[in-house]
Amino acid sequence: MTGFVVAVCAAFGLVIGSFLNVVIWRVPRGESVVRPPSACPGCGAPVRPRDNVPVLSWILLRGRCRDCGEPISARYPVVEALTGLLFAATAWFFGPSWDLPAHLYLVAIGVALAYIDIDVHRLPDAITLPSYPVVLALLAVAAAGTGDWSSYLRAVVCGALLWAFYLLLVLVYPRGMGLGDVKLAGVLGMYLGWAGWGAFAVGTFGAFLVGGVFSLGLLATRRAGRKTGIPFGPWMLIGAALGIVVGEPLWRGYLDLTLGA
Template identity: 65%
Template sequence: MTTLVVLFCGLFGLAIGSFLNVVVWRVPRGESVVHPPSACPRCGHAIRSRDNVPVLSWLLLRGRCRDCGEPISRRYPTVELVTGLLFAAVGLWCGLSWALPAFLYLAGVSVALALIDLDTQRLPDVLVLPSYPVGLVLLTLASWNPGGAADFWALVRAVIGCLAMFGIYLLIVLVYPRGMGLGDVKLAGVLGLYLGWIGWGALVVGWFAAFLLGGVFGIALMSRGKAGRRTQIPFGPWMLLGAAVGLVAGQPVATWYLGLLT
């Protein structure tokens, strides 16, 4: 059963990755993600259905438009492949459970937000704000767990985590506005919702890991002369990566650390 779940999630992720390429390109420009259909930017021909198969179509076309030969960026199949692998990893981690839809949604929106932040240093409200009600509804379903034991304390913990992360990041912005933007604050609440649902250890480790990973990356850039103290570095991807660390390893890391103290 686990193998089937992972396979299904991986294939589903490939398809979602294809859609995320559209989201990443159009959302920052304020364009619709459903109309008009995708087309070659050079010749204007609409992308045929047979040329829209994730990864495979790019390989068969050798990375070029069928009609005019315009090169197609490697980024498109890369996003599709990474999303497919990420969804497969979520399927392996969650298994066939009511939590699976919630964390697949988080994985998908994380890919889109990370890429948009890297491209534009923005975290669009149109993606972040709907993640609050969507995440809350899906995590409520996971806490209810029809057919199994309910755990509504996890949902209470999720709301507390959401408020705590939002409040901490808002305080940071108020104290040091140059450090990050309000988009990071809004994203923090979404990540706190998911981290808190997993547990207190996940929440603390996920919060700390974002600053640790982002700090190490910033120091590495400065040491190589590619950034200065005033260089603006998108923090959203590090928040998302830190949250992933918290979700997967937060609880055991927190248990290990508390064991050292006692």
């Protein structure tokens, strides 16, 4: 059963990845993700349905527009393949569970937000703000299906806590991060809270750890200076992923080591 779910989610992820390419390009520019249909940026020719098959079409077209031969960025199949792989990994980790849809949604917005933040150093409200009611609804369905309303309450509390923590950081040091990070923090806090208090602690700390290590690496290799702006959204997402996947066992191990619990 799990194998079937993984396969279905992988295929679904490829399709979602194709849509995310549209989101990544259009949302920062304030454009509709529905209209007009996708077209070649070089000649304006609409993309044919047969040329819109995730990954495969790009390979068959050798990375060029069928009409004008304009190169098509390799990012398109990369985003599609990455989303498919992450959907498959998420389905494998959670299995056919009530909270699987919620975590697939996190993967989808995570891919889009990470790429957008790298491109334009922004986390658009058009993605983060609607995610609050969506995540609350999806986790409510999971809580109703499992009867675990305590985890749902913890998710709401942790979402508020992480939102407040990031807001405090912005108020204390405005140049360190932006309000987009604050809005994303509330969403990630709900997922971490759903996973547990240990996941919340590890996910919160993990974002600053991996982000700090990456920044030090850039400084050491002189690819960035002290005043270089480095998007923090991707590290928040990676930290949250670490918290969800390994946060609880890591936190228990830490408590056993320090407190002998």
